[in-house]
Structure formats: C-alpha cells, structure tokens
Amino acid sequence: MSVLTRRLTRSWTDLSAAERREALAGYLFISPWIIGFIVFFAGPIIASFLLSFTRWNIVGTPEWVGLANYERIFTQDPFFRKSVSVTLRYAAIYLPLEVLFGIVIAVVLNQKLRGIGIFRTIFYMPFIVPKVATSLVWVWVLNPRYGLLNTLLRSLGVDGPSWLSDPDWVLPSIIMMSLWGVGGSAVIYLAGLQNIPDQLYEAASVDGANRFQKFVRITLPMLTPTIFFQLVLGMIGAFQTFTPAFIAAGRTGGPLQSGLFYMLYIYNRSFESMRMGYGSALAWIMTVFIMVLTVLVFRSSSYWVYYEAERKRTR
C-alpha cells in the first residue's frame, strides 16, 4: 500500500497545473462510483465479515461469539449440509444439460433463414420476463392433477409423479424450469459460433470432412472459451438461485427441504429468523467458495480451453 501511495503522490507532484485540473475533474466524475463502492460494497463486505463472528437479531447489540457460527455451520447444522448438497446436485445435472441444449439451440439459430429473428425471440423470451411469473407458470404446468405435463403423460398412459410435492422430484422439476430459460445461454453460444472464421469450414470441406466431423473438430474446440465462461458463470449462478426455489419449492425449501438452495437458506436464516450473524457467516462461506472456484477454474483452463491468441504465440 505504501508503494502505491508513494507512486500516487510522486506522480501528483510531477503533474503540471493543467494536468492537475484534469485529474481533479477525473476524480469528481468518478466520485459517484467511489461513494457507492465504499457505502454499498466495501463497507458492507467488511461489516459482513465482522458480523459473521457475532450473534445478533438486529435489535440490541451484537454479541461477539468468535468462531461459534462457523463451528455450528460445519459441525451441527443439517440444513447447511442439505442446502450445499441440493445446490451442488442441481449444478452437476443442470450445467452439462445447459451446455448441450444451449449449443444445440445456438446451432439451429445460426442458420441463414428468413424470419430467424422471430425464433431467436421465442427462445430468448423466457429469459427476460420476471422469474416469479415463469416460475408460477411452471408450478401450474407441474400441478399433479390439473397440470399440463401430467395431462400429457396421462394421454400416453403414464402416471406422472407429483413433481413439486414429491421430495424426489423437486430438484428435477426446478432443473426443467431452468432449462426452459436456456435461450439466454444460447444467445451467447450463438455469438461464439458467429466468431468462428468461415475459412476453417471451407478448408475442412476441401479435405472432405462431413458435417459431424466439422462440428467435433472445428465448432466445439472453437467454442471452448465460451463454454468455459458459461460454466463459471453457471456455477456461480447455481449458488445465487433464489426465485425459482422460493416460488416452486416454497419459502422453507419444500418437502424435506428438497429444494433448499443455498441462497434460499441464507435468506431464511438472515431475513426470516433475523439471525444477522449466522446469515453473514453463511454468505461469507459462499463468497469464499465462489472465489476459490473461480480461481481454480481459471487456472485449469489452459488444459482444455482453446484460445486463438495462444496458438499464434507458440507458432
């Protein structure tokens, strides 16, 4: 830090009067963000860290309890274990499916056809409307008796499960709901597809490659950076999943807490039972987990992500 301040002050004294005026204007222009950073970001993060060592229900004064919250979370909180397992299982099933469906829809949307914009809108639509509304639609679609899905299954002679009331089917239901919003990822894969140079495909055609070979040898490797970012964002997204779980599984996480996503659990502890310290500790665990995960994934990326720029460098 002292190196930083020295460098700052040294460059400040080196500045001419006009440059100083420009610098002052610069600080003035970015001051809204600086205020926001201190008041709504850095301050709360430090406060959250300190609060995680206290017991406090917002009235009265916080009571310092040291590591007790963390100890309790890791050793005797069954809901913590449940919510981590729900969230990780969701991510483990949902993310591969998201990549698969996202790429399939992107490939289909990448055709040069008249009216393709309408189809793009159809797939993208679930992604931009309120999650509360789409979740409610799915709760109704999944209604065991009158819902659309079980009606369709019944006409095929299958007795559908009771979806959101059955602990074994809550997670599959929520995964299905999320996949309905896969158009959001498809748009990003579509941008990735459109960045692949045509010459690669032309050269492959000259060499006699068929569609499938081109997809596996050109499209997929060229998409790995996009897939990689989507997986990182998707993993973070799994830990932030809140609204579909709240609406579909219910405030407390549904039957046997089978839909108790991690964020829902943070919400319950912090704002339903008003345990600010415990909730902060839960939030900090999530933050550290996400940051470690992000770093790990970025470190490992060179083993399987293909970057055009890297190839140029090694040549």
Added chain:
Amino acid sequence: MSAHSTTRWRPNLGLRGLKVFNNVSGYSVLLVLSAVFMIPLYWMFSTAVKSPQQTFAIPPEWIPAPAQWDNFGQVFDEVPFGRFYLTTLFLAGANIVGHLVSVTLVAYGCARLRFPGRNILFLIMLSTLMIPYQVTLVPRFIMFAKLGLINSYWPLILPAFTGTPFLIFLVRQYMMSIPFDLDEAAYIDGATRFDVFWRIIIPLARPALMLVVVFTFIDVWNDFLQPLIYLNDPNMFTVSLGLSFFQGARETNWNLLMAGSVLAMLPPLFLFFFAQKQLIGGISVEGLKG
C-alpha cells in the same frame, strides 16, 4: 452450419434443390423446438382466459370456450395490481434516471480523463464483478434498517445513483471508441470539460445509453429478492412481489394467477421487441465479460 455442408450423402438435387432441402429441414427443426418452448406459454395464456370450472376440467380444455377475457380486469379487482404496476414502473424509472446520471459520469471519467490511480481504480471496479453481491445483502439491510428506510423505496433506488460496475464498463468501452480529436477540437474552441461531456460524448454514446436503459428496466422489473427483503406493506409491493403474495393468498385461483403472470410479462417483452438488436449484442458482451 448449413452454408458449409457437403453434399456427399444427399440425393443429387442440384444447387437450388439442395438449398430448398436445407431450408425445409432447418425450418422443421426450428418449428419443433420452438413449439416445445412455447407450450408452457400457451398453457399460461389459455388458463388466463378460463373460468374456475374450465381451469379444473379433466381433460383440460385446450381452447377455452367461451374465453373469459374479463379475467384480466378481475386481477385488478382482486389484488391492487394496478398499484403494483405503477410502483414497479416508478422504481424502474427512478433506477434508469440514477443509472443514466451515475454511469455516464463515471464512464466518462474512466474513458477520457487522465488522473493518477485511474487504472488501479478501474481494476478494482472490474474485480467487484467477481464477488457475489449476496455477501453485501445483510449489512445493507442493517444499514437501511438503522436509517429507518425499511418499507420505503429508498433502498431500491439509492444504489442506482452510484452506478453499477458492469454498466459503467459497458459504457466506458463504448466511449473509448469515440475519436479523441473531437475533444481536442472542442477544447481549442474554448469548451469546458463539462461541455465536451454533455455536448459531444453523451450524444455520441447514445446506443450504449439505450442499453443502460433497457438493462436497468428489465433488471428492476424482474427483481424479486430485494423488494422481498425491503418491502412489507402489500400496498407498496412490486409486480413480482405482488404475484408471489397472490400465489400464497389464493392457492386455487390459477386462472387469475396466470392472467397476472401474462400482465407481468408484457412490459419487458414489449421493450425487448423494440430493442432486440441492441440487447442481444450487449448480452453477448455481458456473457464474455469474465
């Protein structure tokens, strides 16, 4: 993909025949897939115009006859839906104003003024994108509670006036692409820094600012967690919060609940329809921001 396909395994149709074949197969895949995606929406819409008896008919009526169009009016009678609508519009408007002020100012400072520490501050700003905002939720709530602002709209408005890193980043990138000669020429003509900002940069950055408006509107309109935390009085609810309240209160009125859902989806869809091109471009930038 279709443009690069080989003809080897296909019947010999000639070039035009091949194109027709590709188009027909392309459209059929698209139609089947989009039908699958549209079915839940159709189910929502058809339920929204059913009477209670039609709603719980077995087998279901695929095309409700007669259609109960006044369900859409009844939603406004059963719950203060009109109020929810106005509240959410107001919040979206306030956040758009906040973002337009803060994001343009900060982005301009980052993009076109030189000051010591600029790069470090910009890096700090980008690194905040990596930290989940949920960790700030509890302390923010406590802060607003101590200020006596729970059950008011301030917690849902004030942060917008300090900008949002992702939007600042987006607009800053756009402002970087505006030629610096324009600023120089204006300074020579005696313009102040604020003149340059207001008369040159802002008008030229309009496409990026459109994105700020659209993103902000959709985010605020769809937000659920923050209104849920900060608002207790049903008369102050947003559309999303009101819908979830409606679900809890009247578990069985699925036709009205679906009518409410249709109404909740209309504004973002309407906006999306008009801003589609810019929005999809901007979102692909967002997806790769990493």
